[in-house]
Amino acid sequence: MIQQLLQAYWPDWTGDTVEGPSGWNNTTRFIYNSQRRSVMRIYNTHRDKSRIEFEFAVLDSLQSMSLSFKIPTPIPATLGEKAVQIQDGSDRYACLFAYIEGARPEEDDIQAAYSFGEKTGELVHALAKCSVEEEPVYPPYFELLQSYPSCSKAFILDFCKQPPIEFQEQRAALLTLQEAYIDICSRLDSIKSLPQQLVHGDLNFSNLLVDSENMNTVTALLDFEFCTRDVRAMEPAVVISGFLGIRDEREAIRQFCEGFASTVRLSKEEIIAIPVLMRLRLVDVFLHFFSRYREGTDEFHILKEQVNMLANGFKSLEQSQEWMEDLLFQTLL
Known part of the structure; x- marks a missing residue:
């Protein structure tokens, strides 16, 4: 299917296909040929082209700024469209991006934490200046x-209080999530x-690249699919929640915050x-996967x-909250 998409929409970019680190929401394939490389993304969980168009509008605005790191660059198809609909009956969309050099850090490798903070702060500053007409x-x-x-x-609270038989071993964890959900709703x-x-x-660690020869330096921030208008402090909160445990x-967390505060x-x-x-982020992740389960995706x-x-994440947050x-306050104020 990947080769058919390339030949139909990006014939100049055909080549050997290698499976990439696909996430929960997308399929990723690396395309290699003797002259250049690219990355194909297939959106698996939605059929809404407007979501992709907003993502690309943000990327276009950011491309006009002088950033110290790379971001995804879409490659237009033969007719100029940046997202094409796959003709396999699924109505999914596929996009092609220029390949970005770099390595993915291990999830418990903190070498690049300060640089991650710097680049996150720089991105926050740049996104505040973005000019995007789309909503x-x-x-x-x-x-x-x-x-x-x-x-x-009502359904979430009932599920957590009286889980189905498949989730009996998660009763304690679900009660932790129920308590967090009630608190966040208030x-x-x-x-x-x-x-x-x-x-x-x-x-998070899966959406950045570091220099292969200098693992302390973040060279790219990736995957702007969920970019939206939100509270500014949500950006560092999402990153810090990923460090829990x-x-x-x-x-x-200290290194990330010091890097972030430099900008x-x-x-x-x-x-x-x-x-x-951070608790809101963890609750949102719970609802995201709960929704996928209810809809039959997972x-x-x-x-x-x-x-x-996620229950372990809440426990880590509770244990870490005082320090x-x-x-x-020492780093961000």
Whole structure:
């Protein structure tokens, strides 16, 4: 199928195909030939071209700025379109991007934590200046209650309190998530009052590249699919939530925050909100996978794995909160 897509829409870019590190939402393939390389992405979980068009509008605006790191560059197809619909009955879309040199860091490797913070701060600064006519398609995190129509509040609470037999081993973990969900729902209105702007919304180890010969340096930030307008402090909160539970957690967060603060400083209100926003991120991930389970996209064992991981994330956050709040004020204010 990949070769058929290339020959039909990008005939100059045909070549050997190698499977890439595909995520939950997309399929990735690397295309190699003797002259150049590219990356194909197939969007698996939606059929909405407007989502892709907004992502590309943001990338186009960022391309006009002088950034110290690379971002994805779409390659237009023969007729000029940047996203083409796959003719296999699935109505999915595919896009081609220029290949970016670099390596993916290991999830517990904190060598690039300071550089990750620098590049995240630089991106926040750049996104604040982006000129994009299209309206964001993805909702902000604080619209949690409207973002997952298949997961009503009543259904989620009932599921966590009385889980199906497949989830009996996750009873304690689900009660942890239920408590976090109730707490976050009560805080959504206050979160809206924080400063807002465009944010990437999904920065983590899987969405960055580092220099292959200098693993301390981030060279690219990837996957702007979920870019939207949200509270500014959500950007560092998402990254920091990804450090929970890793080896050298405290040092990773300290280095990231120092790098971030070299470009962007946050207000007292934003800093106070970061642990809350981290909990919001974890709850959102739970609802994302819960929704995929309800809609039949994932089997139950995928949700079980996520429930266990997210419950552990909440426990790590609770154990780390006191020193984390001090660290955030020391570095970000």
